[in-house]
Amino acid sequence: MKVLSKDKLSTALNKLSDSAEVFVPMQKGKQSGYFTWKSFEEGQDELMLEALNVYQSPKNAVFPQTERIYGIASQGVEVNIDKTYEDTSANIIFGARGCDVKGIMAMDLAFLTKGYEDSLYKARRSANTIIANACYEPGPNCFCNAMEVNCVEPAGADVILHDVGDGYGWEVKSDKGEAVTALLADILEEKEVKLPAIKPFIQNVDYSGVAEKLKDMFDHPLWDKLAEPCVNCGMCTYVCPSCYCFDIQVKMWGEQGYRFRTWDSCMFEEYSREAGGGNPRGASKERFRQRFLHKLQFFKERYGTPLCTGCGRCMIVCPTDINIVRIIDAVKEAEINA
Amino acid sequence: MKEITKKIQEIAARLFAEDKIDIFLAWAQQGEHEFHTNSYVARSAEDVKNIVFNEYSIYNVSNSLLKFRDSQERIGIAVKGCDSRGIVRLLEDLQIKRDRLYIVGIPCPGLKDPLAAARNYGGFSRKEEEGLAWKCLDCIQPNPVIYDELVGTEQTPRQQGDRFAKVKELEQMSADERYKFWEDTISSCIRCYACRQVCVACDCRTCIFDEMKPQWVGRENSTSDNMMYHLVKHAHMAGRCIECGECERVCPVNIPLMLLNKKLIQDVGLLYGGPEAGMQYVEGSKPPLSVYRENDPDDFL
Ligand code: SF4
Ligand code: SF4
Ligand code: SF4
Ligand code: SF4
Ligand code: SF4
Numbered sequence: 307m308k309v310l311s312k313d314k315l316s317t318a319l320n321k322l323s324d325s326a327e328v329f330v331p332m333q334k335g336k337q338s339g340y341f342t343w344k345s346f347e348e349g350q351d352e353l354m355l356e357a358l359n360v361y362q363s364p365k366n367a368v369f370p371q372t373e374r375i376y377g378i379a380s381q382g383v384e385v386n387i388d389k390t391y392e393d394t395s396a397n398i399i400f401g402a403r404g405c406d407v408k409g410i411m412a413m414d415l416a417f418l419t420k421g422y423e424d425s426l427y428k429a430r431r432s433a434n435t436i437i438a439n440a441c442y443e444p445g446p447n448c449f450c451n452a453m454e455v456n457c458v459e460p461a462g463a464d465v466i467l468h469d470v471g472d473g474y475g476w477e478v479k480s481d482k483g484e485a486v487t488a489l490l491a492d493i494l495e496e497k498e499v500k501l502p503a504i505k506p507f508i509q510n511v512d513y514s515g516v517a518e519k520l521k522d523m524f525d526h527p528l529w530d531k532l533a534e535p536c537v538n539c540g541m542c543t544y545v546c547p548s549c550y551c552f553d554i555q556v557k558m559w560g561e562q563g564y565r566f567r568t569w570d571s572c573m574f575e576e577y578s579r580e581a582g583g584g585n586p587r588g589a590s591k592e593r594f595r596q597r598f599l600h601k602l603q604f605f606k607e608r609y610g611t612p613l614c615t616g617c618g619r620c621m622i623v624c625p626t627d628i629n630i631v632r633i634i635d636a637v638k639e640a641e642i643n644a
Numbered sequence: 645m646k647e648i649t650k651k652i653q654e655i656a657a658r659l660f661a662e663d664k665i666d667i668f669l670a671w672a673q674q675g676e677h678e679f680h681t682n683s684y685v686a687r688s689a690e691d692v693k694n695i696v697f698n699e700y701s702i703y704n705v706s707n708s709l710l711k712f713r714d715s716q717e718r719i720g721i722a723v724k725g726c727d728s729r730g731i732v733r734l735l736e737d738l739q740i741k742r743d744r745l746y747i748v749g750i751p752c753p754g755l756k757d758p759l760a761a762a763r764n765y766g767g768f769s770r771k772e773e774e775g776l777a778w779k780c781l782d783c784i785q786p787n788p789v790i791y792d793e794l795v796g797t798e799q800t801p802r803q804q805g806d807r808f809a810k811v812k813e814l815e816q817m818s819a820d821e822r823y824k825f826w827e828d829t830i831s832s833c834i835r836c837y838a839c840r841q842v843c844v845a846c847d848c849r850t851c852i853f854d855e856m857k858p859q860w861v862g863r864e865n866s867t868s869d870n871m872m873y874h875l876v877k878h879a880h881m882a883g884r885c886i887e888c889g890e891c892e893r894v895c896p897v898n899i900p901l902m903l904l905n906k907k908l909i910q911d912v913g914l915l916y917g918g919p920e921a922g923m924q925y926v927e928g929s930k931p932p933l934s935v936y937r938e939n940d941p942d943d944f945l
Contacts, residue, residue, distance in 0.1 A: 333770055335898075336897070336898035337832055337897050337898060338768065338770075352770070354770075357767065357768065357770070358766070358767035358768060359767075359768055360768065361763075361768055361896060361897075362834070362896070362897075371834065371835075371865040372864045372865040372866060445766055445767035445768075446765055446766060446767065447765075447766040447767075534685055534711075535682055535683050535684070535708075537707070537838075537841040537842055538841060539836055539837050539838035539840070539841035539842065539894075540835075540836040540837055540838070541836040541838045541894070541896055543836075544834050544835075544836045544896070545896060553863065555859070555862070555863055555864075557862060557864070566864060568863050568864055568865060569865070570863075571836070574837070574854070575854055576854040576856060579856070590711070618766055619768075621762070621766075622759075622762045622763055622766045622768060623759070623896050625703070625759065625838060625841075625842050625890075625893075625894040626682050626683055626703065627674060627680050627681070627682035627758070629674070629675070629680075632674065632675065
């Protein structure tokens with residue numbers, strides 16, 4: 307197997323950064339997330355490939371929190387689009403865990419299938435290569451195994467890294483993977499490696515039948531209880547590797563401006579507010595329910611797979627200890643009396 | 645703490661039995677780990693057994709009152725020092741009536757941050773220290789300032805040294821250095837609004853940041869829009885922030901929000917004097933900057 311020795315890691319990242327933006331998991335000051343290797347400051351930042359995961363997911367690399375769509379130049383009543391923004395410059399996500407790769411797969415479904423293609427997303431994604439990092443030791447909050455993720459061989463990865471101690475086994479999975487491998491031809495070595503054994507998952511989550519059961523639970527009293535502590539901040543949605551909702555807004559300075567999109571959250575009141583002022587999800591509970599039904603039922607119904615990837619982030623950040631695993635359990639246990 | 649838990653449970657049970665309350669707000673532990681402790685609403689004597697006060701009962705429960713401001717329930721509530729100042733905030737802001745509340749005060753020994761514990765447990769990023777939460781190390785008012793009944797013994801404030809030392813450090817910087825500092829810090833804000841949602845002083849019914857017609861502050865995740873968000877949010881905190889530290893504790897990108905709040909606390913103190921926000925409740929009183937008079941001596945109004 308090809309191996310990337312750990313002492314050649316920065317050489318490899320430098321090499322890849324020559325032709326692409328490379329997003330790596332990092333502790334950057336007090337922040338933890340995916341940042342570009344070019345922004346890495348020796349002695350200050352820390353590479354977090356060895357950690358289970360980082361706080362912010364890599365979705366920013368293919369679906370930035372804010373991105374411009376087109377520029378506007380108006381003259382009197384005439385409004386012209388003077389520029390469109392589509393970013394096709396190469397970018398690489400290096401070291402994404404299986405759950406986060408699944409997050410991007412889910413966004414692919416939402417943005418690229420069912421007869422509609424999001425051109426901004428498509429541009430970025432077609433220039434994007436995913437180098438995943440296999441998990442042999444799931445953490446205490448991980449439950450990707452229950453959410454249709456193979457944490458050692460995540461579907462959708464172009465290359466998969468396998469940590470073998472002093473290096474990473476380098477498994478190529480696609481043409482894009484071949485292309486980045488070629489860039490590192492003189493850095494990768496051919497070696498015999500022994501892949502580690504997979505440790506068992508600590509959490510035991512059973513998602514089977516949940517999507518189907520939820521169909522009859524829209525008005526179930528359990529939502530009142532579950533939603534009670536939630537304060538409807540958007541943290542869980544913003545750290546989630548698969549939440550993809552956005553809003554489109556405009557900025558104008560006199561005659562010049564641009565339209566942009568920016569992440570939005572179903573947890574916000576303003577998200578579902580209608581132009582006339584009404585709001586079908588005016589109550590906190592309704593927004594809370596939307597998030598979990600989208601994750602566990604609606605997406606599964608439309609695309610055949612859940613929108614939760616089991617990364618466990620939302621339950622780590624939530625200020626009121628809302629826990630999606632407890633919600634899955636509660637749904638499983640709930641009685642439905644017609 | 646077991647003692648305190650027991651006493652709160654007894655009081656809550658008594659209040660339910662005497663039909664003095666309809667709900668009791670406190671904390672409960674969910675799941676096997678103690679750090680899975682958070683806000684809780686007991687709705688009957690049955691529920692009372694779930695109430696706990698443990699070393700992770702750090703959530704400012706006065707914030708939970710906002711969910712009940714428009715309803716009629718009579719509310720029992722357990723509060724630490726910081727939480728009790730939150731109640732004063734809500735009373736002064738006319739968000740809730742005093743006679744709807746039965747307040748059980750807990751002199752607070754200082755608590756730990758369940759979020760730090762959850763991060764450590766989850767194996768995300770670097771291990772953090774798990775001593776007392778910094779907001780508790782910085783606490784000037786562990787004893788409740790308003791209550792109907794007190795549980796436990798008085799505590800001494802833990803805050804040590806110059807409370808505004810960090811603020812002064814920043815004040816020493818040149819304007820450019822300071823701008824750079826805030827630019828670097830605030831550009832990483834992801835605008836999740838958790839700092840607003842957990843804030844008891846953010847009690848506006850429609851927040852300015854949610855207004856769309858007109859949209860006062862842009863939603864772009866850019867340094868300028870982020871700065872506008874923080875400028876406006878914190879300007880609204882001047883004289884009103886009760887220093888519970890929840891905003892900074894929950895921020896997923898560790899923005900030092902209390903530095904802004906402390907600066908405002910310091911300046912409002914210097915300009916207006918008087919007790920700090922939420923330190924005492926006098927019926928009808930208003931915090932500085934919350935009064936509008938047509939004959940205001942300043943002509944900018
Ligand atoms: S959820 Fe699965 S893929 Fe994600 S970090 Fe845990 S074990 Fe790895
Ligand atoms: S579930 Fe938690 S993180 Fe998500 S909106 Fe509610 S309080 Fe915020
Ligand atoms: S819902 Fe929570 S556990 Fe599921 S993918 Fe999103 S952040 Fe991860
Ligand atoms: S909690 Fe932090 S990241 Fe979220 S809006 Fe507030 S300052 Fe920004
Ligand atoms: S601004 Fe922060 S410290 Fe002040 S009251 Fe709000 S949450 Fe508490």
